[in-house]
Amino acid sequence: MKQRILAASIMAAAGIYALPASAQSSVTIYGLIDTGYVIETGGAAGKVNKLTSGISGGSRIGFKGSEDLGGGMSAVFLLESGFQNDTGALGQGGLLFGRQSYVGLNGGMGSVLVGRQYTPQYMTLAMVDPFGTGYAGDAANLMPNTGNGSSRMDNTVKYISPKVAGFTGELAYGFGETAGSTKAASQIGAAVQYANGPLNVRLGFHGRNNDTTTTETSSGRSTLLGAVYDFGVLKLHGAYGINKGVNSSPLRSTVNPYGTAPVFASTDSADMLIGVTVPFGVQHTVLASYIHKNDKTARNQDANQFALGYRYSMSKRTDLYAMYAHITNKNGAPYTVGSSIEAGSGNSAWNFGIRHTF
Numbered sequence: 001m002k003q004r005i006l007a008a009s010i011m012a013a014a015g016i017y018a019l020p021a022s023a024q025s026s027v028t029i030y031g032l033i034d035t036g037y038v039i040e041t042g043g044a045a046g047k048v049n050k051l052t053s054g055i056s057g058g059s060r061i062g063f064k065g066s067e068d069l070g071g072g073m074s075a076v077f078l079l080e081s082g083f084q085n086d087t088g089a090l091g092q093g094g095l096l097f098g099r100q101s102y103v104g105l106n107g108g109m110g111s112v113l114v115g116r117q118y119t120p121q122y123m124t125l126a127m128v129d130p131f132g133t134g135y136a137g138d139a140a141n142l143m144p145n146t147g148n149g150s151s152r153m154d155n156t157v158k159y160i161s162p163k164v165a166g167f168t169g170e171l172a173y174g175f176g177e178t179a180g181s182t183k184a185a186s187q188i189g190a191a192v193q194y195a196n197g198p199l200n201v202r203l204g205f206h207g208r209n210n211d212t213t214t215t216e217t218s219s220g221r222s223t224l225l226g227a228v229y230d231f232g233v234l235k236l237h238g239a240y241g242i243n244k245g246v247n248s249s250p251l252r253s254t255v256n257p258y259g260t261a262p263v264f265a266s267t268d269s270a271d272m273l274i275g276v277t278v279p280f281g282v283q284h285t286v287l288a289s290y291i292h293k294n295d296k297t298a299r300n301q302d303a304n305q306f307a308l309g310y311r312y313s314m315s316k317r318t319d320l321y322a323m324y325a326h327i328t329n330k331n332g333a334p335y336t337v338g339s340s341i342e343a344g345s346g347n348s349a350w351n352f353g354i355r356h357t358f
Contacts, residue, residue, distance in 0.1 A: 036353020128226030137307025
């Protein structure tokens, strides 16, 4: 008895408190490490050869967990840190948990999550892109992935509905946190998705207020409709997007690598994507996509991207891959072939790498 009292006293002094017997908690550590050899061509500076990290998807380590609160309610959290495994540096500009960082509640009425999160529009792009917004064929080379210059929103409250008859919905609001204004620099996103059997359809929207404390600018709005149908022998991907206003289709790189006129991001454009995913057995997968960027401004800076790739699954967690993409720019358009976390330096690129998840 004395030993139990002593143990309880030590735990209390250390700030460790016993949970109710009914509470159940779980924490999972997971991650992805991706490294490959990249050849970029077409830029004014010449060919670039490099060993780099995060080609298929940014290398990361994450922690996610939940606690059963009873009555069908649970507390959930996720902390995800990106890093460059070729150098050991932090990703996302040095942020500790720059990929995602949120906490929230989950129950029968859905989930409410608060923190740094992906935008609903970006999740639509990731769903429909055969390359999963990674590799050289990343759809974000031409199509907007919204957010704070990336795919994420800071200071965000997001609601995700439960699935009803195949339908789910999302609504997200990112606080601008600008003194004197509740709307300046704020963002809003929404999506509705239908998934049933081989069909997956998703409509995503993102709105971005460009006001600051000293200027007022028109907002940027991006809408994307995407669909994937699994025929068994292949998956067919298709998407159409409309982008209006400043920052509706921000460029991945603001430096023109082709040595021509200054770069301009389109403020009025439409995007079209068509692609396929073709599995051969359990180990081989061929990916392909074609994207057309229709710039409707007076500059008429259209662009087309063709991408082709092959992925070999050595196991459930380890893949080898070879990918290629080429962009044809029109009227001085500045688009480049990048990958999941890099903007690229030219209009063509090869990727050869390895991806391991844990």
